[in-house]
Amino acid sequence: MSTSTAAVLHGPKDLRLEQRSLWAPEPGQCQVEIKATGLCGSDLHYYLAGRNGDFAIRSPLVLGHESSGVITALGPGVATQYPHLRVGMRVAIECGIPCRSLNTDGSERTKDDACKHCSSHRYNLCKNLRFCSSAKTFPHRDGMLQHKVNHEAWCLHPIPESLSYSQAALTEPLSVLLHASRRAGICPPSSHSSLVESSLTSYSSSTASCSPISAAGKKILVFGVGAIGLIACALARELGAESVCAVDINNDRLAFATREGFTFSDSGTGTSTFCLPLPSTTKSSPTPESTAEPKEHELLRRAKENAARALSVFDEPDGFDIVFECTGAESCILMSVFCAAVGARVALVGMGSPSVSSFPISFAATREIDLIGSFRYADTYREAIDLLSGSHIFSNPELDRDVENPDHSDRNDAHDGAAAAHEPKDTAFSRKLAKLVTHRFELSQTKEAFELLARGRDERGGMVIKVMIEVL
Template structure:
């Protein structure tokens, strides 16, 4: 008898920087606690782009070929023997982090801090765990979240970055009527503005170095007011000969001017720092009002010089935020509620799986051939 041919599927596999190949892989059935999902939409994010361009994301270096992608949604096509809460044909969002469910962090509900956590498309752990840029994938069933009927696959793919901001807003104890400033208005920053609005913030303002992105944020109602930061070359003033002290002084003076323009001369209640850039982190401390909070969301510079006395003497809390925990139901409910107007405009470009390389190249450029700004690029399953 001839051997039975196993079914296959396509996957976009990164072998080295910019070496991304569409490959045929065996499609294995789901294990007893898994479900198999047909991936209908995957949003590309900054960490995916770092891996694509450099083969690494910070300290995490690709050691074996890796399937990227972790902002995804799809349709259940098969279920394991011990899965009772899902059915074939169900639309789901995929939560990409697989926790151990046994450590003290997992037991306390902070599973995002689980030391054994494995994350789809991340090279932090080895063997790596493949991501969602493939036709189908098997995933633990308890991390598949049913979609409300009025939430599309593209919107559900936004549940992952939206979860980052829901988690950050919980860490900041964001309350109605508070004032909010967001540094950086890429997709994450725009979602920070949107979450702040959904929480009833009285005034949401945004700062960036990109005037086009700021115009987008203002035009589509994400921010009430915006401010475009001057470049370092355009910043004038005395110098002390100490580069660190000069940088701290420039940050303080720059944000003071920005706050005046934004109508918040005394600072804001909560700052969401979504860039990871050292000058913006420094400015965040001065942007917070006395007794305010700085929420560090962006991942960038590993080591930063902070105006720590300005934080201490004004009781400004500086808080870290890493991914999310127990947020997906809230994110999907928020997407379904209509409380995030214009969220669909975040998806600016779409590609099929076969064109994943082109999608990454466009994301790296930041603008398409027509000069349109690139925010969120979504890769869809496309034809077989």
């Protein structure tokens, strides 16, 4: 029996390279050789603490869920059931495995027993879903930081030759923002179902979205410009937003967001980024008023003041139409509500604080601010691959804007050139996201890759955004 090398987490910072037996793929599965896996914030939490929020590892776990690879073997029945898949095909790997409203023997459940979430194309909410690299369920389902893996065929999405493996690995985080944007109502619902046998059948469903509104003319604010926040900025711009602004505590990341055209502002004197000041560590003598005020009121007061400063810097006194909160930090969650305009929507994307003190519920209610939960994704991979491949998938005149021209100056005459005739107009989106990959390691260097991600700076002082484990 052949073996496969895997980077296995046994506890906090206890990551070991191990040889594991490689079984033949089961019915309905394919064997995939992993070519690229991006390290995510949740992976880092598991590596550093052995847990991600409430989910602690209870047995050795292979991390990694932002992956692409090549099919090396088909399990029984795959050639017939999934004729679009074949050995040698390059694929992006979707890592959430819901029940699909099927019994353990593969037969469909009766109407009364059907999974309402899988049946309504919201399989990310399936209560029986198992997600590769997550400790939420037990036994855990291993992730993709291994040489080869057997995986459900319906979760494998073909990618074109023009897309590199590292670009294809970005399909997963891009899916997170496609789903959040649909939940926020600024992205059209998917026209493709991932749960059908061929993964190619079109369908019409808007159950996962709020009532749709166009991104055109909307002002978007993003909290946090790590990889997820930067993708939120890029997608909002691709959807045709009027302006995209960002808040973070890291000036270098904000400078990167501005320099590379992830953020932009049309508000005249306003800028497109705001660096959030860290709370003072100096203890001052308490006043009678401050000692009488509960701590949570202080958090609320500071959030309101910081929001006012940010809106002043952005020159957006009325607030933003859509806010993507991508940090999960309590201070930013509170601040996002105060930065929202009347009738705005706040999409909660970041996974961090399990609870928030003194939430400004009256402020949100009287201004009819919608708080939108967003968890992973469903039916997003096809559109994500199309976007990364340079295809037009949104009918929006704003897509003709040159997304690499932050000041919106007139487009050049590239469309008249011979090269432009062979390049879709929106490949700038894919090139922009490719810049997020700042560091690359081999599988044998996974521990070093996690340590670098934890530091946030390399030995030359370079900024770390997305670390990719690749076959180099």
